[in-house]
Amino acid sequence: MMRILIKNIKQLVQVEAGRTSCFKKGKEAMQSLPVIQDACLIIENGVIADFGNAGMLVEKERGHFDQEIDAKGGFVLPCWCDSHTHLVFAKSREEEFVDRIKGSSYEEIAQRGGGILHSAAALHKMPEEELYDLALARLETAKNYGTGAIEIKSGYGLSVEGELKMLRVIRKLKENADLIIKATFLGAHAYPPEYRSNRKGYVQLIMKKMLPQIADEGLADYIDVFCEKGFFSLKYAQVILETGLQYGLKIKMHTNQMNSFGGVQLAAGKGALSVDHLERMTAGDIKCLSESFTMGTLLPASAFFLNNRYPPARALIDQGVIVALASDYNPGSSPSLNMQFVVSLACIKMKMLPEEALNAATLNGAAAMEVENQLGSITRGKKANVMITKPIPSLPYLPYSFGENLISRVILNGKT
Ligand code: NIG
Ligand code: FE
Numbered sequence: 001m002m003r004i005l006i007k008n009i010k011q012l013v014q015v016e017a018g019r020t021s022c023f024k025k026g027k028e029a030m031q032s033l034p035v036i037q038d039a040c041l042i043i044e045n046g047v048i049a050d051f052g053n054a055g056m057l058v059e060k061e062r063g064h065f066d067q068e069i070d071a072k073g074g075f076v077l078p079c080w081c082d083s084h085t086h087l088v089f090a091k092s093r094e095e096e097f098v099d100r101i102k103g104s105s106y107e108e109i110a111q112r113g114g115g116i117l118h119s120a121a122a123l124h125k126m127p128e129e130e131l132y133d134l135a136l137a138r139l140e141t142a143k144n145y146g147t148g149a150i151e152i153k154s155g156y157g158l159s160v161e162g163e164l165k166m167l168r169v170i171r172k173l174k175e176n177a178d179l180i181i182k183a184t185f186l187g188a189h190a191y192p193p194e195y196r197s198n199r200k201g202y203v204q205l206i207m208k209k210m211l212p213q214i215a216d217e218g219l220a221d222y223i224d225v226f227c228e229k230g231f232f233s234l235k236y237a238q239v240i241l242e243t244g245l246q247y248g249l250k251i252k253m254h255t256n257q258m259n260s261f262g263g264v265q266l267a268a269g270k271g272a273l274s275v276d277h278l279e280r281m282t283a284g285d286i287k288c289l290s291e292s293f294t295m296g297t298l299l300p301a302s303a304f305f306l307n308n309r310y311p312p313a314r315a316l317i318d319q320g321v322i323v324a325l326a327s328d329y330n331p332g333s334s335p336s337l338n339m340q341f342v343v344s345l346a347c348i349k350m351k352m353l354p355e356e357a358l359n360a361a362t363l364n365g366a367a368a369m370e371v372e373n374q375l376g377s378i379t380r381g382k383k384a385n386v387m388i389t390k391p392i393p394s395l396p397y398l399p400y401s402f403g404e405n406l407i408s409r410v411i412l413n414g415k416t
Contacts, residue, residue: 004043004414005057005065006076006388012039012051013077013395014362016377023295023367024359025322033355035395041076043384046414051378069416071388074408075395077358078377079148079385080339081365084252084276084297086186086330087142087152088135088169090122093331106306106333107230107258115332116190119156123166132169138329139177142337146407148385150179151252151326151369153224155186160209163187167219178412180385182369184252185210185220188232188240203236207243215247221370222273223249227263234262241270252297252368256280257308268292274324274368278311279303286312290320295368298360299328300345306333313350324364325357344402354396384414 015034024030040057042050042065050056096109096118109115123131135152142150152170157163163185170183187206195202214220223244227237241251251272255263257279264285267275275289276297289296298311316323325342328334339361346357366376374383388409392398398406409416 002045002414003063003065004067004069006041006043006069006071007054007057008073009039009041009071009076010037010073010391011075011395012036012041012378013075014358014377015051016379021363022372023322023364026320027318030317030323030356030359031353033358033395039076041378041386043411043414046384048378048380048382048384050380069388069409073391074389075392076378076386076388077146078362078375079387079410079412080146080361081149081369081371081376082142082147082327082329082337082339083151083274083324083365083368084299084326084328085150085152086155086328087138087150088131088154088166089119089156089331090126090131090134091119091331092335093118096332100306110190110230113193116156117193119331120158120162120190120192123156124159124162128165128169131165132172135169135173136177138337139173139179143179143410143412144407145338145340145405146387146410147337147339148179148387148410148412149181149366149369149371149375151182151184151222153184153186154220155189155224155226158187158190158192160205160213163210164213164219167214171219178415180369180371180375182221182371183219184222184224185214185244185249186224186226188225188237190226190231199236203240206240211243211247215249220249222252224252224254226254227266228254228257229259229261234266237263238266241267245270252276256285260285264288268294273370276326277302278316279308281312281316286315286319286321289316293322295322295324295364297324297326297368298346298350299326299334300349301336301342302328302334304345304349305335310349313346313352317352317356322364322367323360324368325360326365326368338405340398340406341403344399347399348402354399357399358395385412387411
């Protein structure tokens with residue numbers, strides 16, 4: 001047995017001993033974030049075995065440790081669970097970033113064949129091995145920011161062959177990376193040029209050709225649709241999601257990013273795991289979510305990067321929607337894997353309290369990937385995916401010092 005001791009922890013954060021919750025819903029739950037001062041943590045074979053205040057070590061049979069890690073007065077938290085990314089792509093898109101500075105909008109760029117289609121063209125040309133190497137290097141970056149679990153979407157393939165290529169890259173990442181990874185099929189991300197005047201044809205291709213093969217090879221955990229004006233209509237989103245459900249894929253959906261026209265109601269009505277973005281929410285949209293178990297995943301880094309409005313996090317939390325935070329990492333609307341910055345934005349731009357933001361980026365993020373039994377809190381029996389911060393004065397200091405990487409060490413499955 002491999003035993004590790006982490007000692008000199010100034011604060012052990014997000015401790016859920018005994019009674020554990022699957023997610024935090026509502027203001028009171030979101031604002032509760034139990035901590036232990038002057039703590040230590042014991043890991044056995046990659047699993048959280050025990051924790052307590054430093055005195056615990058003296059009282060209990062200390063035993064032998066294969067490794068002792070000195071947290072040097074840093075805080076220890078469960079790793080970030082980043083439940084929405086587009087991590088597999090061929091190249092960055094900084095030309096569009098400059099175009100937007102000059103006045104073009106995200107939609108205009110998409111309409112003239114840039115945006116997602118630009119990424120699709122580049123991905124088409126790149127061999128699977130190269131895509132894999134790029135993605136693996138990005139996972140390394142994510143890890144250095146403290147991410148221990150991540151969801152990755154397809155959606156830059158937009159052809160049977162391209163989508164399968166992306167999903168196979170994700171499968172290979174699952175097999176080789178030490179983070180927990182979930183795969184989402186997002187064939188309905190944009191219409192490829194050859195189907196520009198035959199949208200129905202592309203929707204048929206997704207349902208009749210892509211989904212059967214993806215299900216056959218077990219390549220996806222979830223199905224997603226970019227439901228937005230100029231992208232996938234409510235009607236097409238509905239048939240695609242229904243077909244996905246028939247193949248056993250639960251729903252996640254990009255919706256209410258630029259417009260509110262029923263996406264939330266459609267997804268919640270089908271028992272979606274999460275609806276993501278939610279920059280434009282009516283009172284009815286919020287009520288609908290609060291009466292469901294569909295989570296709201298907020299992506300403030302993409303609102304920041306596109307100068308879009310921010311999701312109404314306060315109203316969502318206060319009215320009892322289960323809220324998660326994710327990076328939306330992608331080359332077009334959120335080229336950053338820094339979950340610490342996402343948490344800062346949540347506090348600064350959406351008025352989430354630090355405790356709420358931390359819950360949303362850990363336990364609720366885990367729930368948005370259905371790994372809440374394994375990750376998202378410091379709980380005996382959960383995977384030891386934890387991060388150690390540099391010495392910081394308090395928990396709010398984490399979102400306060402925005403843009404800085406305060407993580408000094410990341411431990412995944414008990415390995416640094
Ligand atoms: O979540 N909104 C749609 N999809 C991505 C952006 C993808 C891209 O621009 O490449 C998003 O923001
Ligand atoms: Fe996205």
